[in-house]
Structure formats: C-alpha cells, structure tokens
Amino acid sequence: MTSYGSSPAASSRSRTNGLAIASLICGIIGLIFFNVILGPIAIVLGAVGMRQASAKGGAGMAKAGVILGIIDLVIFAVLLAMAASGGGGTWYIGG
Numbered sequence: 001m002t003s004y005g006s007s008p009a010a011s012s013r014s015r016t017n018g019l020a021i022a023s024l025i026c027g028i029i030g031l032i033f034f035n036v037i038l039g040p041i042a043i044v045l046g047a048v049g050m051r052q053a054s055a056k057g058g059a060g061m062a063k064a065g066v067i068l069g070i071i072d073l074v075i076f077a078v079l080l081a082m083a084a085s086g087g088g089g090t091w092y093i094g095g
Helices: 018-030 035-051 059-084
Strands: none
Touching: 018 035, 018 059, 035 059
C-alpha cells in the first residue's frame, strides 16, 4: 500500500556507482588540466568501479574513465617528449 501523494518514481534512487562517476570526471578534467595526477586517479577509480559494477552498475562509465586516464598519461608523455626534444621553444620574455 502506498501513501497518499507519493509517486513510485520519486522514491527510486539512482544505482550508479559513485567511483565510476568520479573516474569519468577525473578522466575528462585530466584531458585539459593536471593529466599526470588525474590520469592515474581515473585509472584506479575506474578499475575499482568496474569490480563493483555488478552490484552498483556503471560499468560503461568506469571503462570510459580508465580509457580517458590512459589517454591522459599518453598526452603527458607526448608533451614531455616534445619539451625534452631539441629546445622546443623559449619562455624568456624581456629585452
């Protein structure tokens, strides 16, 4: 028996895994800022989120977070290689 004025949709909660969401967010933000820090965090959170996906859902978001974390680290490696190669440019501004 349901109480008056309540709908079944209002009482249902999202069953998405919070770690999968956090992994996806870290992976997306890591594409632009702090990729060397957020990349490994996205990978770890995504791996734990995939292990919990059977109970809490969010396997797709966890996989996307892991993939984006790997892309973050690849971007960092490319930027590091560009900076280490033949000069790359100068940061000196003045005179």
